[in-house]
Structures are given as structure tokens and as C-alpha cells.
Amino acid sequence: MGEMEQMKKEAEALKTQIEAARKAACDTDMASAASGVAPAPRVQLKTRRTLKGHLAKIYAMHWSTDNKLMVSASQDGKLLIWDSHSGNKVNAVPLKSSWVMTCAYAPSGNLVASGGLDNMCTVYNLKTPVIKTVKELDAHTGYLSCARFLSDTEILTSSGDTTCALWDLETGKQKTVFLNHVGDCMCLALSPDMNSFVSGACDSLAKLWDIRDGQCKQTFQGHTSDINAISFYPSGNAIITGSDDCTCKMYDLRADQEVIGYQDAALNSGVTSLALSVSGRLVFAGYDDFNCNIWDSLKGEKVGVLSGHDNRVSCTGVPVDGMCVCTGSWDSFLKIWN
Amino acid sequence: MTIRNVRDHGQRYRPRMACLKKVENVVLEMQDPKTGVKSQTQRLVITTIPHAITGEDIVAWIANRFKIDAMEARAMGTMMVAFGYIYPLQDHKRLILKPDTSLYRFQTPYFWPAQQWPVEDTDYAIYLAKRNIRKKGMLELYEQEQYNNLYKWMNHKWDFIVMQAKEQYRAGKERKKPDRVVFDCQERAYWVVHRPPPGTVSAMDYGHDRMVDPNLKENKTPDYYRRIIMFTQQCIMRPRVKSSVSIGALVKCTTTYKEHDPFLNACLPSNPWLTDDVTYWNLNMPNVETPTKMRVERWTFSFGELLMDPRGRADFRLFLKKEFSGENLAFWEGCEDLKWGAAETMKEKAQQIYKTFLARGAPRWINIDGKTMDITVKGLAHPHRYVLDAAQTHIYMLMKKDSYGRYLKSPVFKETQRKAIAPEPHRFSDAQLEQNAKRRRPSLSPIILRQQEEEQKAKLAASGPVDITQLCRFTAPVPHLAVYTGICEAQSTASPGLMTLPNSAACPSPISVAIDSTPASERRFDGNGGPSSSHFPSIAEASVSEEENQPPAPKSRMALSLSRLLRRGCNAPSVFASLSPKCGVASGGGKVQPLGVEPLAQPQPRRIANFFQIKVDIPPECRIYPIDSEDEEDDSPDTARGGVKEIICPWETVTKQDGAG
Numbered sequence: 001m002g003e004m005e006q007m008k009k010e011a012e013a014l015k016t017q018i019e020a021a022r023k024a025a026c027d028t029d030m031a032s033a034a035s036g037v038a039p040a041p042r043v044q045l046k047t048r049r050t051l052k053g054h055l056a057k058i059y060a061m062h063w064s065t066d067n068k069l070m071v072s073a074s075q076d077g078k079l080l081i082w083d084s085h086s087g088n089k090v091n092a093v094p095l096k097s098s099w100v101m102t103c104a105y106a107p108s109g110n111l112v113a114s115g116g117l118d119n120m121c122t123v124y125n126l127k128t129p130v131i132k133t134v135k136e137l138d139a140h141t142g143y144l145s146c147a148r149f150l151s152d153t154e155i156l157t158s159s160g161d162t163t164c165a166l167w168d169l170e171t172g173k174q175k176t177v178f179l180n181h182v183g184d185c186m187c188l189a190l191s192p193d194m195n196s197f198v199s200g201a202c203d204s205l206a207k208l209w210d211i212r213d214g215q216c217k218q219t220f221q222g223h224t225s226d227i228n229a230i231s232f233y234p235s236g237n238a239i240i241t242g243s244d245d246c247t248c249k250m251y252d253l254r255a256d257q258e259v260i261g262y263q264d265a266a267l268n269s270g271v272t273s274l275a276l277s278v279s280g281r282l283v284f285a286g287y288d289d290f291n292c293n294i295w296d297s298l299k300g301e302k303v304g305v306l307s308g309h310d311n312r313v314s315c316t317g318v319p320v321d322g323m324c325v326c327t328g329s330w331d332s333f334l335k336i337w338n
Numbered sequence: 339m340t341i342r343n344v345r346d347h348g349q350r351y352r353p354r355m356a357c358l359k360k361v362e363n364v365v366l367e368m369q370d371p372k373t374g375v376k377s378q379t380q381r382l383v384i385t386t387i388p389h390a391i392t393g394e395d396i397v398a399w400i401a402n403r404f405k406i407d408a409m410e411a412r413a414m415g416t417m418m419v420a421f422g423y424i425y426p427l428q429d430h431k432r433l434i435l436k437p438d439t440s441l442y443r444f445q446t447p448y449f450w451p452a453q454q455w456p457v458e459d460t461d462y463a464i465y466l467a468k469r470n471i472r473k474k475g476m477l478e479l480y481e482q483e484q485y486n487n488l489y490k491w492m493n494h495k496w497d498f499i500v501m502q503a504k505e506q507y508r509a510g511k512e513r514k515k516p517d518r519v520v521f522d523c524q525e526r527a528y529w530v531v532h533r534p535p536p537g538t539v540s541a542m543d544y545g546h547d548r549m550v551d552p553n554l555k556e557n558k559t560p561d562y563y564r565r566i567i568m569f570t571q572q573c574i575m576r577p578r579v580k581s582s583v584s585i586g587a588l589v590k591c592t593t594t595y596k597e598h599d600p601f602l603n604a605c606l607p608s609n610p611w612l613t614d615d616v617t618y619w620n621l622n623m624p625n626v627e628t629p630t631k632m633r634v635e636r637w638t639f640s641f642g643e644l645l646m647d648p649r650g651r652a653d654f655r656l657f658l659k660k661e662f663s664g665e666n667l668a669f670w671e672g673c674e675d676l677k678w679g680a681a682e683t684m685k686e687k688a689q690q691i692y693k694t695f696l697a698r699g700a701p702r703w704i705n706i707d708g709k710t711m712d713i714t715v716k717g718l719a720h721p722h723r724y725v726l727d728a729a730q731t732h733i734y735m736l737m738k739k740d741s742y743g744r745y746l747k748s749p750v751f752k753e754t755q756r757k758a759i760a761p762e763p764h765r766f767s768d769a770q771l772e773q774n775a776k777r778r779r780p781s782l783s784p785i786i787l788r789q790q791e792e793e794q795k796a797k798l799a800a801s802g803p804v805d806i807t808q809l810c811r812f813t814a815p816v817p818h819l820a821v822y823t824g825i826c827e828a829q830s831t832a833s834p835g836l837m838t839l840p841n842s843a844a845c846p847s848p849i850s851v852a853i854d855s856t857p858a859s860e861r862r863f864d865g866n867g868g869p870s871s872s873h874f875p876s877i878a879e880a881s882v883s884e885e886e887n888q889p890p891a892p893k894s895r896m897a898l899s900l901s902r903l904l905r906r907g908c909n910a911p912s913v914f915a916s917l918s919p920k921c922g923v924a925s926g927g928g929k930v931q932p933l934g935v936e937p938l939a940q941p942q943p944r945r946i947a948n949f950f951q952i953k954v955d956i957p958p959e960c961r962i963y964p965i966d967s968e969d970e971e972d973d974s975p976d977t978a979r980g981g982v983k984e985i986i987c988p989w990e991t992v993t994k995q996d997g998a999g
Contacts, residue, residue, distance in 0.1 A: 007563035014570035025578040033585040037593060043601060048611045067619070085610060086780040101546065117546065142549045151678040160549040170681050183550045193642075202548055212724055218576070219569070226548075235591040237584060252588065254579035259588075268413040279595035280588075281602060290539075298592060311539060321622070323600045324611045338600075338611040 022257045030250075030260040034298035040281055043294050043304035048324065051082055051334040053089055056098075057311070058328040059116075063319040064105040070317065071112045072328055073103035079114050081126070084326065084336055093124055093131050099143075106149040111169075113155060115144030121157050123169060135172045140165065146188045148197075156197055156211075158185035164199050166211060176214040180207055187229050192236040200227030206241050208253060220251040222258045229274040229285070229316075233297075240297070242271030242285050250297060262295040264302060273315045278322030286313030292327050306337050358421065358451060365423045368399060369444055375399045380441055385519050390427065390441045397437045412437050420541035421451055425527030431535060443520075449528040451542065457532040460499065463488040465529055467503035468510075480536050594639055598632060606632070608764035614774035615764060624648045631758040638746060641738040645670075657750040658741060665702035666733050666741065669695045673730035677723050688721035696729070706732045 056076035063070045069090065071081050077098030081091040099117035106112065111134065115121040121137040121144050142161030149155050150166075154175070158164040164178040164185055183202030190197045196217065200206045206227055208218040220239070229242035233250070238259065242248045247263035248271055262283065269288035276283055282303070283295040292313050294304035311330035318325050324338040368374045380390045393415070401411035415435035418424050419442070426432070427441040435442070466485045469476050477485060489496060510518055534540040597603050610616045621630050629649050637644040637653075644650040651667075658664040672691045676684060695704045696714065706714075710728050717725040745751055766774065 004558070004560050004563065007560055007567065008558075011563045011566045011570065014567055014574065018570055018574050021574055021578060026581045028582040028585060030585055030589075033582065033589050037589060040602065045601075083780045085616070086778050088780045090780075099546075143546065153678065153680060162550060168681065184548050202550060212727075218573070233588065233591070234595065235588060237591075238588050252581070252584050254584040254587075255581045256573070256576065256578050257581070259581075259585060265407070265410060268410075268417070277599050277601045279592050279599035279602065281592045281596065281599060298589060321600070322598075323605070323609055323618075325601075336611065338609060 022255075025255050026257060030298065030300070037298055039299055039301070040296040040303050043282065045294075045304065045306060045325070045337040047308055047335045048338050049084060049087055049336040051084065051087060051336070052332075053080055053082075054078065054332040054334075056332060057314065057330040058332055058334060059100060059314055060102045061315045061317050061326060061328045061334060062103055062105045063317050063326070064109050065107045065320050066109060067319040067321045067323065069105070069109070070319075070326065071103050071105050072315075072334055073100040073114050073116075074332065075100060076332075079103055079112060079124075081112065082334070084324075091126060091131060096122070102144060102146045104147045104149055104155070106152055108152050110152055111149065113147045113149065115147055115157065117143045119143060119159070121147050121155065121167070123155065135169055137167050137169075137172055137174075139174050142184065145184065145186045148188060148190050150190065150194060150211075156188060156190065158188040158199050160184040162201065164188060164197075164209065166214075176211070178209050178214055178216070180216040180219075181205065183226070186226060189230045189232050189239070191232050192234065198230055198232065198239050200230040200241050200243075202226040204243065204245075206230055206239060206251065208239075218253065218256060220258065222249055222251070222261075223247070225270070228270065228272050231274045231276055233276065234278065234280045240274055240276065240283055242274045244270035246270055246287075248274065248283060248285050248295065260297075260300045262297075262300055262302075264293075267293070272313060273327075275316040275318040275325060277318055277325075284316050284318065284325050284327075286316045286327055286329075288312045290329070292316060292325075306335075308335055309333065361418060361421060361423060362450065364403075365418065365444065367403070368396075385516060387427065387441070387443070387520070388516075390443055391424075393436045393438055393440045393442060396424070396435060396442065408437070417541070420531070422528060422531035423450060425523070425530075427523065430523075430527060431530055431538070433531065433538075433541075443523070445527060446524055449524055451531070457542075459488060460492065460495065462529065462533055463492055463495075463499045464502045464506065465525065467499055468507050471503055471507050478535070484533065598636060604763065606630070606763050607761040608766070613764055613766050613771060614778050615766070617761070617764070621759060621761060625652070628757055628759055629754070631755075631760040634755050634758045641734075641742045644742065644745075653750060653754050654741075654745055657745045657748050660748075660750065661741070661744075663741065665695060665704050666737050668702060669704045670730060670733055670737070673726045673733075676726060681723075684723065685721050688718055688725060691726065692718055704729075704733060705736075 051072075054072065054074035054076055055078075056074050058072055058074045061070055061072040068083055068085050069081060070084055071079055073079050073095075075098055077095045077100070079091075079093035079095060079100070080089050081093070082088070083090050093112065093114075095114060097116060097118035097120075100114050101116035102114065104113045110127050111123055111125055113121055113123045119138065119140045119142060121140075123134045123137070125132050125134045137155070137157070140157065140159040140161055140163070142159045144157055144159050146158045147155055148157075153169050155167050155169060156164060157167065162179075162181045162183060162185060164181075165174045166176040166178075167173065168175045178199070181199065181201040181203055183204070185199050185201045188197055188199040195212070196208055196210050198206055198208050204221070204223040204225055204227060206220040206223075207216045208220075209215065210217050220241070223241065223243040223245055225244035227241050227243045231240050232238075233240065237254055238250055238252050240248055240250045246267050246269060247261050249261045250259045251257065252259045262285070267287065267289070271285050271287055273286040274283060276297070281297055283297050284292055284306070285295060286292045290307070290309045290311060290313065292306040292309075293302055294306070295301065296303045306325075306327060309327065309329035309331050313327050313329050315328040316325065324336050326334055326336045328334045375391045375395050377389045377391050380387050396415050397408060397411045400406070400414050401408055404411070404414075406414075412435055415424070415437075416433075419426065419435050420433045422433075423445055424435075424442045425445055426434075426436075427443060429440070462484070466477060466481060466488070469481075470485070492499065510521065513521065531540065532542055534543075600609055605618060607617050607621075608615055610618050622633060625648050633647065633649070637647065637650045644654055655664065655667055658667055669691070672687070672695070676687050676691065679687065692700075692715075694700055694702050696706075696711065697703075706729050710732050714726060714729045717728075
């Protein structure tokens with residue numbers, strides 16, 4: 001036991017050391033740094049489109065890089081590809097397993113992926129006249145919570161078995177497995193330079209990983225419950241996380257600490273999803289209380305609300321050109337706001 | 339696909355239910371006769387209800403116990419009601435805590451929500467059947483529907499269910515009236531929580547279960563501490579930037595892009611989501627001829643922005659062409675192609691890049707420092723996607739620090755800026771807006787869009803002046819666009835008629851062209867001989883081959899003799915140095931056959947590139963890229979042997995090692 005006591009002491013000492021190091025680096029906070037910035041105007045967005053077509057809870061949606069198409073996944077067993085501006089459904093992909101939890105659109109627009117309680121990530125090719133399954137990536141031992149394409153040949157997935165994985169789509173095998181979380185991984189986000197990604201898990205930690213060497217580079221603490229949503233700031237130097245503890249937090253990657261939190265005493269429901277506007281100024285966070293709140297990322301204030309859904313907002317997304325925001329909900333509708 | 343247990347999918351831990359244990363502790367505290375919530379006996383109609391508590395008392399107790407304000411206490415109380423630990427006596431369907439004199443009661447532990455298992459449908463069926471027996475027509479509409487569904491679905495068990503219902507009903511009748519009333523209330527509350535009426539949302543509806551038990555405490559073994567120690571040490575060693583610097587950068591980024599954020603600033607001419615007018619999208623297509631002013635402004639924000647925008651990159655390329663330093667960008671694009679492209683062509687691509695850019699005396703040699711070159715060359719012995727990373731970063735930084743700055747001050751950029759469009763904001767009247775909405779059309783399918791883009795590229799490639807320095811597989815517009823937009827079936831669609839790469843307006847005399855040689859002219863001269871080398875091999879080789887499978891037409895006599903004459907090529911380093919565009923470069927990968935590489939799917943575009951090479955008397959060792967296999971068709975075997983392997987990749991075991999990087 002003496003050894004364990006010793007190690008415990010050492011761990012404690014190191015913890016204090018790193019706290020001190022972080023404090024030393026922390027010579028200012030967001031409030032003062034952003035004091036010169038004018039407050040964001042009150043943002044009042046209206047529903048511009050309501051996309052009806054799903055028959056059950058919508059669990060995920062993802063915009064295509066062409067800013068008009070998007071894919072949404074619902075537990076009625078379908079992936080629907082929408083031309084959001086006209087409201088048309090371009091494609092419907094029937095899923096083998098209806099317990100879908102995530103969907104992703106490849107940057108090229110050629111492929112979409114879905115995954116869920118079947119523990120697999122299925123990739124479909126949209127370019128063939130009849131949509132075909134390209135690959136079924138089956139190696140996770142837990143449900144698939146999130147998937148993101150790097151290109152047409154690589155895809156990142158996060159899973160309930162506490163791992164994330166980088167897959168080679170040509171061989172269908174895992175190239176790298178990212179092991180470090182101790183709770184179900186719930187979400188992941190790719191950095192703008194595509195060299196790293198962050199994942200959030202049920203152990204209330206967010207971790208930054210290097211895609212090439214598979215190592216966890218940084219860990220961010222602060223949340224007290226599952227992290228359900230995570231996103232990179234446009235510059236790639238900060239991340240924003242949303243959690244079941246009803247708060248969102250921004251962490252600075254270079255200073256290695258939490259910068260600002262977005263919370264409100266009146267908000268008592270967990271955050272399910274997050275999306276940022278093009279400049280990073282506005283954070284759209286979807287909550288369990290059927291609303292999506294808009295936060296000013298620099299000031300930490302709420303500047304707007306998107307109400308209109310009849311059930312929990314399960315997914316949020318802003319397209320690349322930032323022209324609108326889309327929310328998907330368990331009430332089976334997708335709404336586009338501007 | 340293996341069959342998995344549909345019911346629990348290997349997951350047992352209900353996520354937000356991890357709080358249930360904690361709530362139970364609180365509820366027990368609340369029920370303490372001394373320190374708990376004041377309970378009273380209320381008379382409602384004719385029955386007395388023992389142990390009833392008022393909403394305001396609950397809120398006050400919670401606020402006091404946890405030292406929180408009334409609003410949060412109320413939220414917490416509502417949570418307890420939503421979970422079913424406390425139930426309302428009036429208005430029983432709305433599971434909220436009203437901080438007034440409305441009455442609530444504690445639920446019996448028998449009906450507390452269990453963390454381990456969800457509620458059974460069988461029990462619900464029994465409950466509904468029981469109520470049905472007691473009084474027909476007592477079930478509400480949604481309950482009737484559920485009942486019918488359950489009847490269909492559990493038909494095989496229905497006798498059992500009815501029997502159970504009857505038993506329970508009979509047992510209930512034997513209880514004393516107050517007990518019966520209380521029990522009925524409790525049971526009803528339980529089912530309101532677990533089978534909520536439609537349109538209401540249940541706290542039990544949390545989504546899927548988690549795999550890892552959130553209540554599990556990790557054992558504090560030495561290993562656990564060892565991990566923590568290692569991790570914290572790594573953390574400490576990592577360099578940390580001062581907050582003022584990094585937060586300052588974040589703020590700066592946001593303010594820089596403020597004008598470009600459609601939520602904060604109106605976009606010109608109008609936001610298509612607001613006015614249903616898609617002019618904005620049309621003006622901002624990826625490869626539009628004239629970009630908008632806002633788009634051009636974004637290019638000035640960072641080098642990354644410039645490169646990511648295809649139109650910006652094209653502008654930059656133009657600038658570099660004028661400066662004759664296009665190889666940097668070409669190399670960078672080649673590296674990107676390698677990183678994101680298909681695996682099967684990776685090795686060959688890596689070698690191609692080496693031969694084109696890195697080898698000593700390479701046609702488009704890039705300037706990187708010795709150390710990086712060493713690392714890269716060593717890495718190329720076992721090529722993988724990221725083997726050129728170091729070199730790519732070096733070149734990227736070079737371009738960023740040097741060329742980018744000059745670009746922004748250059749006439750090319752200024753011209754683009756001047757010509758950029760600043761559209762007038764739309765001013766639609768209401769009637770016009772309605773019309774716009776009616777005229778909404780689905781956007782073009784991306785397949786069609788991609789085809790259009792490719793046709794445009796092909797046209798551009800055929801018509802406009804193209805910098806010959808850029809003529810390389812990595813920068814021909816079609817292939818590289820295809821790289822970044824995904825699977826490159828593009829190649830095959832570039833029309834075969836485009837064999838003539840640009841820059842060959844007339845058919846110049848062989849020698850003068852050789853001084854200033856371009857594959858285009860060669861190709862033009864070559865006429866229909868052989869498949870076009872403008873079909874640069876790229877990711878999807880196989881799809882390309884169909885185009886190239888036309889058998890090479892018999893060469894004209896003149897062409898043949900000239901080629902034989904010029905076969906030895908102007909490959910002396912000095913000559914090459916003076917010729918900035920290197921002829922063979924543009925000819926597809928089939929030309930240079932690195933050792934040990936399987937022949938490409940497509941027949942090699944032979945005898946095209948070296949057509950105009952000046953015969954220079956140089957020893958074979960000095961020959962470098964791209965002496966190539968066109969020699970094969972020659973009669974003389976010795977020339978063939980000597981000709982093929984000129985640029986020696988250092989990782990390939992060949993006798994001749996010099997001339998290679």
C-alpha cells in the first residue's frame with residue numbers, strides 16, 4: 001500500500017503543479033479581452049423552412065459543403081437527403097438498422113455515412129443511380145455516436161465503447177484507434193486543418209487527439225456531466241463543448257484551459273447539440289427543453305432563442321457559408337432559421 | 339451482420355438516470371418526520387388524505403437544504419415530480435411543481451423509477467385492463483389506443499393479463515377505502531410518469547442507454563495513479579501560451595470575420611433564405627470568373643483562406659506563374675493529393691512527386707533545406723500518406739511568409755480586387771418576395787454541377803493561356819479539383835479532343851519549341867498519335883483507362899524519325915535549368931517508369947513528351963527525368979536500356995545512384 005500512497009501523493013503534487021502552471025499562463029480572462037468588443041445584437045431568427053418527412057425522432061443532421069444539401073437521420077430507419085432551399089427530398093436511404101444515432105456528409109458530396117446501435121458505420125455512395133452501400137465498418141463494440149468524413153477515403157468515428165477510430169474506406173479497416181476515454185464517447189469534431197480532432201465523452205472530459213499518431217494531446221476538464229456536443233472555433237484554436245450539466249464551455253487549446261462558460265440559472269436542461277456561426281461569435285446550442293439558445297461566444301450572454309419545436313432539439317448545424325442554422329428535433333421536424 | 343440482442347444492445351446504464359440514486363436520498367430526507375417537509379392531513383371532498391404536502395413547502399425545504407434560490411429549487415422539485423418521486427394530487431397529468439398550495443404526496447418506493455430496468459408493457463396492460471374492468475369507458479382516448487395495441491401485440495398473453503387484472507381488482511376491493519384511494523392515486527401517478535399522454539414529454543424519455551456505468555467508481559489501483567501521473571507530466575511539459583495572447587487571437591478572429599457572418603451582417607445582394615433569391619449563391623460559385631469583393635477580402639485574412647478558395651488559389655497560381663515560382667504551389671497540391679487520395683496510387687504518386695520536385699536536377703525542383711530533404715527522402719523508402727508532411731509544411735510556410743505577402747501587393751491581385759463585384763443590395767417589395775418564393779427551384783444536382791464544372795475546366799484548359807510551369811499532373815485544373823471534391827471520375831470526362839494542352843497556338847518548329855517546350859505543342863504535332871496525356875493519372879486510375887485504351891495510331895514517319903533523333907533529350911541539368919517548364923513533366927505518369935512499379939492501367943502516352951528534346955551529348959548517368967519508355971519502341975535495345983531509368987529514386991536499389999536526390 002505504501003507504493004500506492006506514494007503514487008497518490010505524486011499524482012496530487014503533479015495536479016497542483018499543473019494547476020499552478022495554468023494559472024500562471026492565465027493572465028487575463030475573456031471578459032477583459034473582449035471588453036473592447038461591441039456586444040452582439042439581439043438575434044431574432046425566424047423559421048424559414050420546416051422540413052417534414054421523417055416519421056420518428058430525428059437524431060442527427062449534417063450539412064453538405066455545397067451549403068444547400070443536407071442529410072438527416074431518424075429512427076424511422078431512413079436517411080433523408082434534403083435540398084434545403086427548395087425543401088425537396090433529393091434522396092431517401094433506407095437503413096438496415098433503424099436505431100441510427102448519427103449521420104455525416106462527405107466534403108466531396110459523394111458519400112454519406114450513418115451509424116447507431118448496430119455498432120457499425122455504413123457508408124453509402126450517392127453518385128450511383130441507385131444508392132449503394134459502399135462499406136460497412138464493423139469493429140466497434142459499442143454504439144456509434146458520431147461520424148465525420150475526412151475525405152472520400154477516410155472517416156472518423158466515435159463510439160459508446162469509449163474509443164474513437166480512424167477508418168480507411170478502401171479497405172474497410174481501422175487505421176488508428178484512439179483510446180483514452182473512460183466513458184462512452186458521444187461526439188467528435190474535426191479541426192479546420194484536419195490534423196487533429198476533439199471528442200467529448202460521458203466521463204465529462206473533452207480530449208484533443210492527433211490524427212496521425214493517435215495520441216491524446218490534451219484533456220479538458222470542467223464539465224460535471226456527459227459532454228454531448230463539441231465543436232471547433234473557426235480559427236481552430238478553441239473548442240466549445242455542450243453538456244448534460246446544462247452548460248456550454250469554451251476551452252482555449254493553446255492556453256490549455258477553460259476560457260468562458262455559457263450558463264444561465266433558468267436553464268435546467270442539458271445541451272444536446274452545438275453549432276457555431278461563421279465568425280464564431282454566435283453559438284447555437286440545442287437543449288432538452290425544446291429550445292435552441294443563441295449565445296454570444298465572447299461575452300457569454302444569451303442573445304436569442306429559437307423556439308418552435310415540440311420536443312427536444314437533438315441536432316443543430318450551420319452550413320459552411322453560414323447563411324442559416326438548421327435544428328432537428330425529436331418531434332420529427334427540421335427547421336431552418338435565419 | 340451479426341444478430342444482436344435488439345432489446346438492450348449490450349447497454350444497461352440508463353444515462354440521466356444515474357441521478358436517481360441521489361434523488362432517492364434527498365426524498366428520504368424530505369420524508370423525515372422531524373427535519374423533512376411538513377406534512378399535513380387534508381380533506382378533499384369526503385376522503386382524508388394523510389401526509390400531503392404543499393408545493394410551496396417543498397420549494398422552501400429544497401431551497402433551505404441546498405442553499406439555492408427559489409427558482410432553482412422549483413426546477414429541482416419539478417425534476418422530482420417528473421421522475422415520479424412526488425406526485426400531484428390535483429391536476430395529476432401535469433408533472434410540474436407548483437410553488438403554491440397545491441397538494442403533493444410522496445410516491446411509495448414500490449413505484450419509484452428503477453435504474454436497472456425500464457417499465458414493462460405487461461404491467462401496463464394489466465393496469466389498463468384493471469381500469470377497464472372497474473368501469474368501462476374509463477380509459478382516455480390515448481389509453482384506449484394503447485390498450486388496443488397491447489391487445490394485438492400481447493395477444494398470446496392476454497388471458498394471463500386479464501386474470502391478473504381481475505385478481506388485482508379483487509384484492510383492491512378488499513382494502514379499506516382510504517388505502518384504496520391512495521393506492522389508486524399512486525398507481526395512476528406511476529403510469530403518468532412512465533406512459534405519458536401524447537404531446538407531453540416524459541423525463542423517462544432520455545434516448546439511448548449508455549455502455550459504461552456512470553455510477554461506477556474506478557478502482558484506485560497503482561496503475562490508475564501511474565496513468566494520471568504520466569498524463570499530468572505530459573501536460574506540464576507541453577508549452578502553454580499566455581491567455582492574453584491566445585484569447586486575444588480568438589477575439590481578433592471573431593472581429594475579423596464579423597462582416598462576413600451572415601447572422602451579424604446582411605450579405606449582398608441578399609440572403610437567399612430571406613428573399614428566396616439565389617443570386618448570392620450564383621455569384622459565389624467555387625470557380626466563378628469574377629469573385630465578389632467580400633470573397634476577395636477574405637483572401638487577405640490568411641493564407642489558408644486564399645488556398646482553400648478555389649478561385650483564390652487560381653488567382654495565386656496566376657501570380658506565381660508570373661513570378662516563375664509555380665513549383666511551390668504545385669508541390670503543395672501534389673502533397674495534398676497524396677494525403678487525401680486513394681491508397682493504391684499512393685506509392686506511384688509519391689515517386690512522381692519526388693521525381694518532379696525533389697530529386698536533384700528535377701524539372702520543378704523546390705527549395706527545401708537539407709535536413710527536411712533528408713527526412714523526406716528517407717521516408718520515401720516506405721511511402722505512406724504523410725511522408726511528405728515535413729516538406730509540405732516547409733513549402734507552405736515559405737509560400738505564406740514570402741509569396742503570399744507579395745501576392746497581396748501584386749498587380750494580379752490588385753486587378754482582381756478592382757474587377758471584383760460589389761452587388762447592390764436587393765430591395766424586394768412584399769409582392770416580389772412572394773413571387774420569389776413561388777419561383778423557388780430545386781438547386782442543380784451536384785452531379786450535374788460537377789459535370790458543368792468539369793466542362794468549364796476543360797474549356798479553360800483548352801482555350802486560355804496556361805502557364806507552362808503549371809503543366810503537371812498536380813495542377814491541371816481537372817485533376818486537382820477532383821481531388822478536393824472527391825472521387826475523381828473526372829478524368830474520363832475530359833474530352834479526348836483536349837489532347838492539345840494550351841500554349842500551343844501555332845505549331846512551331848520543333849527546335850524552337852524545344853527551347854521552350856511544352857507538351858502541348860508536342861501533342862498537337864503528334865496529332866492523334868496515342869492517347870492524350872492530358873488525362874493525368876490520378877486517383878481513380880481504373881476509370882480513366884477506358885478513355886486511354888484507344889490503341890495508339892501509327893505515328894507519322896516524320897514524327898518517328900524526329901523522336902529517334904531527339905530521343906536522348908535535353909536532359910543535361912544546365913539545359914533543364916534554363917527551361918523552366920519541363921516537357922516531360924506534364925506527360926502522364928506513364929512516361930517515367932520507376933523501378934518496381936507495375937505498369938499503369940492506362941497505356942502510356944508514349945513518345946509524346948520527348949518529341950522535341952534536343953539531342954545533347956551527355957553521359958547516361960546524368961540523364962534525369964524524364965527519359966522514358968518511348969525508347970522501347972525503338973529498334974536499338976541498348977538505347978532502350980539506357981533510356982528508361984534515369985531518375986533514380988534513392989530507395990530503389992539500382993546500380994546507378996547519382997543523379998538522384
